[in-house]
Amino acid sequence: MTLLFKVDTERGLAWKNLFQRHAPDIDVRFWPDLGDPDEVRYLATWQPPPDVHLLLPNLQAIFATSAGVDQFDLRCLPPQVEVVRMLDPGIVQAIVEYACFAVLALHRKMPEYLAQQHQQQWQIQPWVSAPQQRVGVMGLGNLGIAVLDRLQTFGFSLKGWARSAKRIDAVECFAGTEQLPQFLNQCDILICLLPLTEDTRGILNASTFAALPPGAKLINLGRGGHLIETDLLQALDSGHLQHAVLDVLNDEPPAADHPFWQHPRIWLTPHIGAMTQPETAFEVLLANIRRHQRGEPMVGTIKRSDGY
Ligand code: NDP
Numbered sequence: 001m002t003l004l005f006k007v008d009t010e011r012g013l014a015w016k017n018l019f020q021r022h023a024p025d026i027d028v029r030f031w032p033d034l035g036d037p038d039e040v041r042y043l044a045t046w047q048p049p050p051d052v053h054l055l056l057p058n059l060q061a062i063f064a065t066s067a068g069v070d071q072f073d074l075r076c077l078p079p080q081v082e083v084v085r086m087l088d089p090g091i092v093q094a095i096v097e098y099a100c101f102a103v104l105a106l107h108r109k110m111p112e113y114l115a116q117q118h119q120q121q122w123q124i125q126p127w128v129s130a131p132q133q134r135v136g137v138m139g140l141g142n143l144g145i146a147v148l149d150r151l152q153t154f155g156f157s158l159k160g161w162a163r164s165a166k167r168i169d170a171v172e173c174f175a176g177t178e179q180l181p182q183f184l185n186q187c188d189i190l191i192c193l194l195p196l197t198e199d200t201r202g203i204l205n206a207s208t209f210a211a212l213p214p215g216a217k218l219i220n221l222g223r224g225g226h227l228i229e230t231d232l233l234q235a236l237d238s239g240h241l242q243h244a245v246l247d248v249l250n251d252e253p254p255a256a257d258h259p260f261w262q263h264p265r266i267w268l269t270p271h272i273g274a275m276t277q278p279e280t281a282f283e284v285l286l287a288n289i290r291r292h293q294r295g296e297p298m299v300g301t302i303k304r305s306d307g308y
Contacts, residue, residue, distance in 0.1 A: 245267045
């Protein structure tokens with residue numbers, strides 16, 4: 001049973017050690033040293049090589065080393081190849097940390113206080129209590145639910161939006177495009193944790209921003225493709241939106257003259273919301289390979305028609 005990794009050298013070494021120690025029966029290889037391509041059944045990668053099905057004719061599953069699979073061109077992959085996303089508990093923990101950091105920073109007006117410090121101003125901003133602060137999460141999947149669960153401990157007024165209807169304790173849930181404006185109207189802080197699909201590309205746009213209450217703040221932890229950047233600049237510059245915290249961008253890194261670098265009301269981080277760590281992801285990957293070997297369904301297999 002051969003598993004091929006196409007990952008960077010440092011992580012490759014970590015994966016190699018873990019498999020050698022805990023699953024020596026699995027023949028693990030590292031791109032570009034594939035050996036006999038006919039023997040490769042599994043591929044673990046962020047981005048498969050072009051024409052992967054021709055290169056690896058007996059491939060049965062591709063394991064994304066990421067939670068999202070938007071970087072894959074699913075149309076090019078033959079239907080018999082299962083595509084499985086990474087459900088690493090380390091990713092959940094890291095996204096929860098980032099979301100809590102960003103919500104708390106915005107809730108406690110840290111961008112304003114940092115700006116004041118640079119101008120040597122000692123001035124108290126108007127206070128908003130946590131129950132008065134309405135925080136909404138777009139995407140109620142593995143990550144969105146975990147974020148809402150942790151945010152509950154601070155006592156925020158929580159909202160959530162997904163494609164299908166959900167019931168989550170202490171969260172007012174909305175579903176589908178019809179209920180999107182109603183959801184947005186009630187989000188003082190909006191967090192995007194959607195997968196990037198044909199339906200969600202560009203969803204953080206002028207009409208979405210217009211539906212948010214004046215002074216709302218945006219946290220984008222999804223993908224850069226969710227955001228129409230010029231619409232965000234307009235919404236910030238008009239004063240309708242107060243601040244944006246962006247972990248992901250269309251072009252990463254952005255060009256040297258990109259307006260976000262210097263914008264006083266944008267915080268940028270270089271896509272560090274979460275990164276798959278072999279130490280925490282290993283058990284999940286191995287458990288899925290074992291399931292596949294036993295002929296059982298794998299956890300995290302994506303639905304090709306939905307794109308996530
Ligand atoms: P899941 O697949 O578990 O959840 C996706 C959620 O989005 C579901 O609730 C789904 O609705 C909802 N959704 C999908 N399409 C639509 C739509 N058209 N309209 C409304 N809701 C929709 O994904 P995860 O929670 O694991 O991950 C979400 C995304 O987070 C990833 O795809 C990735 O882009 C991003 N991410 C970013 C990271 C970073 O470092 N910044 C790290 C990891 C992930 P339903 O429940 O009805 O199916």
